Amino acid sequence: MPSLRAEFSTRVSEAMRLAEVGEVARAEARPGSRTRASLYPARLEYLYEMAYLRIFVSWEGFLEQVFVRYLCGYTSGVGVAVPATGTSFQSTLANAERAMLGGQQYVLWHNPARVIQRARTCFGSSPIETVIQSNATRLEQLAAVRHRITHAQQDARNKFDSATMMIAGRRYRGSRAGAFLRDEDSSATPAPRWLEQLGREFQGLAAQIA
Numbered sequence: 001m002p003s004l005r006a007e008f009s010t011r012v013s014e015a016m017r018l019a020e021v022g023e024v025a026r027a028e029a030r031p032g033s034r035t036r037a038s039l040y041p042a043r044l045e046y047l048y049e050m051a052y053l054r055i056f057v058s059w060e061g062f063l064e065q066v067f068v069r070y071l072c073g074y075t076s077g078v079g080v081a082v083p084a085t086g087t088s089f090q091s092t093l094a095n096a097e098r099a100m101l102g103g104q105q106y107v108l109w110h111n112p113a114r115v116i117q118r119a120r121t122c123f124g125s126s127p128i129e130t131v132i133q134s135n136a137t138r139l140e141q142l143a144a145v146r147h148r149i150t151h152a153q154q155d156a157r158n159k160f161d162s163a164t165m166m167i168a169g170r171r172y173r174g175s176r177a178g179a180f181l182r183d184e185d186s187s188a189t190p191a192p193r194w195l196e197q198l199g200r201e202f203q204g205l206a207a208q209i210a
Helices: 004-028 034-038 041-071 093-101 112-122 127-134 136-150 154-167 177-182 194-209
Strands: 123-125
Touching (some): 004 194, 041 127, 041 136, 041 177, 041 194, 112 127, 112 136, 123 127, 127 136, 127 194, 136 154, 136 177, 136 194, 154 177, 177 194
16 A cells, blocks of 8 residues: 555645644734734634645545555555455456446545445445444534535534534534634643644544555
8 A cells, every 4th residue: 555644644734734824924923014914813714724625635535545445455554455245356446446436427535424335335344444434423523514614504504513512512603614623622732723633633544544
């Protein structure tokens, strides 16, 4: 297995630095300067949302690339995948991708239940299914944060509010994803912002998958 986990971890770190740069620029800007005036809290929240979207997109890409390689019989430091009964490993990455797609143009990776179902179709057992199954509820919450950034419907707001209640123990005014991501996790010392905390969670899950 190529170093997909390390590549993913690097992308997560780069995304988190995007938000960090905004914070540093605001802190170091002179009072009364245009930079200070421009980097007001609501605008900084947009940076946090953009950073989180980049993390989530990278997570989906990581899952797909790992899935395809396990279909080809690749092994990783955490284990191997076993083909489903009556199937065998694919001979090339292109064949594995076609098997994964199952005649569709693309497949989605944000829904844990769909990922588990896809894994069970192709594998008798795999680190992907094991990790996603064990963390399905948390991954649904993380997806709800992503959906709130990209969707304005009431359903997205409601699910985001439920997710932040479970993650942070509170709701955020206006159901603002950026406000949540910029907020601090007071249960840890020193208290990281939630963007950093969730980014680390994604990195940890990736390390268990490949």
